[in-house]
Amino acid sequence: MVRQTLSADVYAQLRDLLISGRVMPGEKLSLRSIADALGVSVMPVREAVHRLVAEQALEMSANRFIRVPVLTVSQFREITSIRLNLEGQAAARAAELVGAKALREIEGIHDASCREFAKSTPDESRLIALNKELHFAIYNQAQMPILLQIVESLWLRIGPILNYDLRSGTERVVQRVQASHHAAMVEALKNRDPVAACQSLQNDITSAADFILNTGALIVADSVKPVETD
Known part of the structure; x- marks a missing residue:
């Protein structure tokens, strides 16, 4: 035992x-x-x-x-597509069900992230932890435990590459791109707007995914079609 x-x-x-x-x-x-x-x-x-x-x-x-596995381009695209649907649904549902206490906690996480971004040299590990904390604090409010388990299994595979922009110290960090998406997510929750919550969450996913796909950090062999021979 x-x-x-x-x-x-x-x-x-x-x-x-x-x-x-x-x-x-x-x-x-x-x-x-x-x-x-x-x-x-x-x-x-x-x-x-x-x-x-x-x-x-x-x-x-x-x-x-x-x-830690390195995802292929096709694997990353597939997981991202699934995330857009499932996590968008979770965010929309959370906007309908979130309570005042949970909303304060979510705002607190976002505020902590904004304070970290505002530093001259943000702590990458802190930003990464707060990103995960914010997303799952929102998804927990959807009250859909099976969906949450599926989302966790997706993050288990995609988590290591998901915060590539935060670790690489790119212009996205300087411009606080992630923080602006998170602010829109929090605002949608405060307004109890499921459509805006879904859209802002999907914008966050898409923005990060597009950046990662353009960095060359993924295995691209499977994205190239083989040359046909007679």
């Missing part, structure tokens, strides 16, 4: 690491380094990693190194 509890705890921590985008695509880890960082033995780490490998959230090489 103790081992199972430890394994579940390690799994939850690694899962949150991936969903929050605090590791980058292609980043290599080892069972020992993870165990040392979490202060546990290798066994529960191995069990947690195997679960994540089965979920295609991690890859394990023959030399026992664990790698």
Whole structure:
């Protein structure tokens, strides 16, 4: 029971690491380094990693190194398309159901993000964590637990690349592009406007996705059609 509890705890921590985008695509880890960082033995780490490998959230090489997968262009496009529909639905539903207390919490997360963006050198890790926190604080208000589970599984695979712009310190960060989309999302929730909530959420997803597709950070081999031969 103790081992199972430890394994579940390690799994939850690694899962949150991936969903929050605090590791980058292609980043290599080892069972020992993870165990040392979490202060546990290798066994529960191995069990947690195997679960994540089965979920295609991690890859394990023959030399026992664990790698964060690098998505292909087609995989990224497919996941983005699904996200637009599911997360847009969650945002719209949240606008209809969000309560005053939850709305204050969501505004607080957004305000914290804006304060971080306003710094001369924003903390990238802080921005990444707040981005995930804001999105899921909104989705939780939809009161659709099955949809939420599906969204979490998508973020498990896309999280590492999702915050590429925040980590790369691009002009998008300087111009606070993400913050403006988040402000529109919060405003839509305050106005109880499901259409605006859905649209602002989808604008946020599309803006980040377009940037990522243009960076060359994805594997493009599968996006090139093979030359037909006789």
